[in-house]
Amino acid sequence: xxxxxxxxxxxxxxxxxxxxxxxxxxxxxxxxxxxxxxxxxxxxxxxxxxxxxxxxxxxxxxxxxxxxxxxxxxxxxxxxxxxxxxxxxxxxxxxxxxxxxxxxxxxxxxxxxxxxxxxxxxxxxxxxxxxxxxxxxxxxxxxxxxxxxxxxxxxxxxxxxxxxxxxxxxxxxxxxxxxxxxxxxxxxxxxxxxxxxxxxxxxxxxxxxxxxxxxxxxxxxxxxxxxxxxxxxxxxxxxxxxxxxxxxxxxxxxxxxxxxxxxxxxxxxxxxxxxxxxxxxxxxxxxxxxxxxxxxxxxxxxxxxxxxxxxxxxxxxxxxxxxxxxxxxxxxxxxxxxxxxxxxxxxxxxxxxxxxxxxxxxxxxxxxxxxxxxxxxxxxxxxxxxxxxxxxxxxxxxxxxxxxxxxxxxxxxxxxxxxxxxxxxxxxxxxxxxxxxxxxxxxxxxxxxxxxxxxxxxx
Amino acid sequence: xxxxxxxxxxxxxxxxxxxxxxxxxxxxxxxxxxxxxxxxxxxxxxxxxxxxxxxxxxxxxxxxxxxxxxxxxxxxxxxxxxxxxxxxxxxxxxxxxxxxxxxxxxxxxxxxxxxxxxxxxxxxxxxxxxxxxxxxxxx
Ligand code: B12
Numbered sequence: 335x336x337x338x339x340x341x342x343x344x345x346x347x348x349x350x351x352x353x354x355x356x357x358x359x360x361x362x363x364x365x366x367x368x369x370x371x372x373x374x375x376x377x378x379x380x381x382x383x384x385x386x387x388x389x390x391x392x393x394x395x396x397x398x399x400x401x402x403x404x405x406x407x408x409x410x411x412x413x414x415x416x417x418x419x420x421x422x423x424x425x426x427x428x429x430x431x432x433x434x435x436x437x438x439x440x441x442x443x444x445x446x447x448x449x450x451x452x453x454x455x456x457x458x459x460x461x462x463x464x465x466x467x468x469x470x471x472x473x474x475x476x477x478x479x480x481x482x483x484x485x486x487x488x489x490x491x492x493x494x495x496x497x498x499x500x501x502x503x504x505x506x507x508x509x510x511x512x513x514x515x516x517x518x519x520x521x522x523x524x525x526x527x528x529x530x531x532x533x534x535x536x537x538x539x540x541x542x543x544x545x546x547x548x549x550x551x552x553x554x555x556x557x558x559x560x561x562x563x564x565x566x567x568x569x570x571x572x573x574x575x576x577x578x579x580x581x582x583x584x585x586x587x588x589x590x591x592x593x594x595x596x597x598x599x600x601x602x603x604x605x606x607x608x609x610x611x612x613x614x615x616x617x618x619x620x621x622x623x624x625x626x627x628x629x630x631x632x633x634x635x636x637x638x639x640x641x642x643x644x645x646x647x648x649x650x651x652x653x654x655x656x657x658x659x660x661x662x663x664x665x666x667x668x669x670x671x672x673x674x675x676x677x678x679x680x681x682x683x684x685x686x687x688x689x690x691x692x693x694x695x696x697x698x699x700x701x702x703x704x705x706x707x708x709x710x711x712x713x714x715x716x717x718x719x720x721x722x723x724x725x726x727x728x729x730x731x732x733x734x735x736x737x738x739x740x741x742x743x744x745x746x747x748x749x750x751x752x753x754x755x756x757x758x759x760x761x762x763x764x765x766x767x768x769x770x771x772x773x774x775x776x777x778x779x780x781x782x783x784x785x786x787x788x789x790x791x792x793x
Numbered sequence: 794x795x796x797x798x799x800x801x802x803x804x805x806x807x808x809x810x811x812x813x814x815x816x817x818x819x820x821x822x823x824x825x826x827x828x829x830x831x832x833x834x835x836x837x838x839x840x841x842x843x844x845x846x847x848x849x850x851x852x853x854x855x856x857x858x859x860x861x862x863x864x865x866x867x868x869x870x871x872x873x874x875x876x877x878x879x880x881x882x883x884x885x886x887x888x889x890x891x892x893x894x895x896x897x898x899x900x901x902x903x904x905x906x907x908x909x910x911x912x913x914x915x916x917x918x919x920x921x922x923x924x925x926x927x928x929x930x931x932x
Contacts, residue, residue, distance in 0.1 A: 415844040466801070466829065467849040521831040521845050610836050702836075704809035705860055711836060 336395045337361070338778075339385070340770035341378060342561055343368055343401035343547065345593070346666070348377035351770040352385050355395070358781045360765060360789065362388040370403045374550045398773040399554050402561040404545040407431060407537055410455040412438040413492075413517070414462040414471045417613055422517040423461040423491065426526035428621045430533035431563030432457070433594060435625055441471060442478045450479075455486045456541050457533060460500070463493030465519045476500035480507025487536050491517045491529040512536065522614045534563065556776060562596055562621065564772030565589060565726070570619050571771070572724075572786050573600035576779035582787070586695075586717060586755060587724040587768070588688060588743060592630035592665055595691040596727075597622045603715025609699050613713045620715065622695045627687050629680075629729035630665040633658050640686045646679075654679055668732065681739060684729055688742035689749075697753045712753070718745070720755040724790060726763040736762055737793045761790040800926055801851045803842060805833030806888075808866035812859035815888060819857065822919045828926075839866075843873045846882060852930055853883035855922065863890035864903065871908025883929050885922055887913030 336356045342349045345368065352362040364384025369377040386392070409432035413420030420439040427434045435453050438446055450458070458479060462471040472492040479488060480503050490500050491514040504511045515528040538557040542548060551558050565587070575581030584601035599620050605611060626635040637658060640646050646654065657676040660667055669677040697714025725731065725740045733739055737760060745754040767789050774782040802823065806816050813835050820832040831849045833841055842854050854874075858866055867886060874882050886909050891900050897914045904912035911925055926932075 415847055418844055418848050462848075463850065464831075464848050466799075467851075468847060469850065518848070521833075521849060612836070612838070612841065702809045704811070705862070706811075709809060709811070709836070 337389070337392055338774060339382070339394045339397040340773045341381065341397065341399040342564075342769045343370070343374060343377070343399060343403040343550065344561070345403055345406070348381050349766060350378075350381040350385055351765075351767060352389065352394075353770070353774060353781070353785065355774075355778050355781050358784050360767060360785060363765065364388070368403050370546055374403065374547055375553065378550060378553070396555040396777070397553060398556050398776070399550060399558045400561040400564040400769055400773055401542070401545070401547055401558050403547070406433040407457070407533070407541060407560045408453065408455045409434050409457045409459060409533070410436050410438070410450055410453055411459040412442065412461065412475060414468055415439060418522075419461045419463065419492065419518045421614065422524055422526060423459050423529070425524065425617070425620065426491070426517050426529040427457075427459050427533065428623050429526055429566065429617070429619065430530040431537075431560030431566060432533060432623070433625060434623055441474050447478055447482050451483050454484060456544075457536060458486050458488045459529060459533070460488055460490050461492040461517045463496065464521055465494040465516050467493055469493055469496035472496045472500050473503065476503040480504050480509060487512060487540070489514050489529060489532050489536070491515065491532070494519070518614075524614060524617060526617065534559065561769050562589075562623065564769045565596065566598060566619065566621055566772070567775055568768050568772035568782070568786065569598045569600050569724075571775045571779055571783055576783050579780045579783045581783070582722050584720045585722040585724060586720050586743065586758070587726060588691070588730065588740070589727040589768070590684060590687055590729040591628055591727045592729070593625070593628040593632055595624045595627040595687050597624075597691050597695040599695060599715060599717055599720070601715065601717055601720050603697065603717060605710075605712050606716050606719055607710065609710035609712040609716075611713075612711045616697075616715050620695070622691070624691045624694060627691050629684060629687065630661050633661050633683065636683060636687055636690075639690055640683070643690075645686055646682055649679055649682065677734060681733060681735060684733060684739045685742040687729075688739060692743045692754055693749070693752055698751045699753060700751060714753070716753040718753050718756045720758050722761055723755060723758045724761045724763055724768070726766065726768045731762060731764050731766060740793075760793050762793050763790055765789050799827065799829045800853070800930060800932070801829040801831070801849050802853045802855055802926070803831045803833065803845045803849060803851045804855045804857070805837035805842060806835040806857045806859065807837055807839070807842070808858065808860075808862055809836060810858055810860045810862070810866075811835050812888075815859065816857055819855070819919055823923065826923050828923070839870050839873050842870065843877045843879065846874070846879055847877055851882065853885060853926055856884070856886045857888040858886065858890050859888045861889065861892040863888065867904070867909070868907060883926070884909045885911045885913070885925070887917050887922070889915045
């Protein structure tokens with residue numbers, strides 16, 4: 335037996351999957367409460383005891399882990415124009431597996447400065463200006479950040495011609511800083527890899543220990559990475575394939591949790607119907623993370639968004655309010671047993687979470703009338719031809735009817751100009767394997783891929 | 794370092810206009826002449842011009858319009874620039890900027906009144922606008 339232990343230190347649970355890499359199969363799963371406040375390895379050993387109950391005594395061949403415990407990797411990003419460098423910085427932070435709490439544009443205000451203090455980010459990603467372009471905003475924001483209270487790292491990934499000066503300003507303010515290539519070196523050209531790897535390195539080298547995970551880190555055979563990064567890598571593998579094992583092609587994945595909804599698309603996103611691209615061309619592998627869309631901690635924020643759209647009018651507002659309060663008091667609660675009557679409300683909230691987070695991820699097409707007839711202009715990714723949608727995360731896989739929820743990620747006439755998938759197959763990650771397979775992919779990509787292909791079931 | 798003495802300009806064809814050939818020639822000519830060119834191509838909205846100029850810290854926006862709707866398409870561009878903090882940016886426009894053949898002196902007046910620094914009649918030589926850029930920027 336060659337057992338790999340794949341551990342996901344989550345905010346509430348430490349989830350452990352045991353894979354036999356010779357058999358190429360998941361052989362056990364166990365979960366236990368995360369014990370980050372005391373000693374995170376306690377939760378690890380509790381989960382491991384659960385695995386041993388199923389498999390008997392064994393020595394694991396390797397142990398790998400990812401983490402979103404202790405608030406995850408909190409990032410605030412900033413840029414100049416919302417659709418340009420600010421968007422590029424957000425894409426970079428999200429693709430590194432960050433929980434991008436806020437993205438600012440233009441000069442930071444005093445109010446925003448206070449907001450940053452309250453957010454207590456792990457990393458602030460500072461960008462603005464293409465290379466040789468606008469310097470003012472990078473320097474001005476560097477000065478504001480230099481005087482912003484908080485023990486966070488600053489990654490400077492803006493106009494190269496102003497980065498050196500920004501560095502000096504920040505260092506004079508006592509900030510720990512990393513210089514990095516511009517997220518948008520030329521107009522409309524994304525360059526998010528350098529910022530992404532700078533974030534990843536910071537997480538591994540500094541943030542993991544700051545979050546009390548160093549003891550766990552010492553036990554692992556590879557670095558602990560942010561959970562969303564593991565999921566991102568699993569999705570990329572599942573789409574592209576590895577060696578002789580073919581991938582599934584273009585796909586999207588939704589990971590709906592208590593605090594956030596993460597959306598991934600692995601697709602070129604180019605126009606499928608002859609539209610012109612306007613704005614920046616987004617990357618093949620894209621992740622967005624919505625901090626105001628989640629099924630427990632962010633449920634009130636989600637419901638506010640739904641009401642703004644005029645949704646859920648079919649439910650009695652008082653009954654909805656009751657459910658929101660129950661969830662707030664006990665984030666672990668499920669709409670079962672004494673709470674069974676809330677099941678339709680919970681399912682509707684989850685469906686809306688899909689709709690709203692899809693709307694923020696996919697591109698849009700606009701019809702323009704010209705003297706020579708109509709033409710179409712596209713902003714963002716065209717995901718209409720995506721073949722698979724994968725549903726993951728507790729709120730989806732534990733729902734009585736996950737299909738109805740996930741169908742909200744597919745185009746319907748009320749989505750108007752949204753370039754959502756039109757007839758994808760829906761797969762369910764019912765064993766919660768996604769993050770673990772992203773970890774396993776680092777040493778055994780073909781095994782991880784085969785496991786995903788066999789354990790994700792069409793619904 | 795780049796961007797120090799080089800003039801940075803933003804070019805593109807405004808509105809729903811797809812005439813691409815002139816734009817390609819302008820891009821080539823201006824780049825060859827040593828300018829730092831951000832080329833937005835065809836079908837460019839006012840917002841895209843302004844946002845590109847902000848990020849690039851451009852000194853001038855050179856708008857092309859060929860299909861006859863130029864006058865409507867450029868209306869409000871100067872105000873958008875003011876709003877975005879591009880107070881001193883030069884705005885030039887050229888191509889076939891109005892419908893049909895009109896007295897260009899009249900046409901020019903109307904475009905200058907809309908806040909453009911210079912307007913060019915059909916078939917103008919791009920070299921002329923480079924000369925003007927240098928003059929207007931005091932180089
Ligand atoms: C090719 C062409 C097309 C092609 C374009 C293909 C493509 N994707 O590029 C197609 C068939 C698609 C087309 C469509 C139309 N076209 Co057409 N087209 C032409 C044509 C024959 C040539 C344009 C060209 O490429 N010229 C060569 C380049 C190098 O010259 P240029 O574009 O003028 O650019 C130079 C200068 O103007 C200058 N310049 C340009 N911008 C600027 C800016 C500044 C600041 C400066 C200093 C200089 C400058 O420098 C450039 C380089 O030297 C012209 C007629 C003509 N001979 O100009 C008509 C013409 C431009 N089209 C015209 C029209 C009306 C149309 C349509 C509305 C027709 C219709 N009803 O369907 C549509 C509009 C489509 C749209 N949404 O844009 C009219 C415009 C009339 C007007 N302004 O009053 C023209 C003038 C024909 C005419 N005499 O009626 N067209």
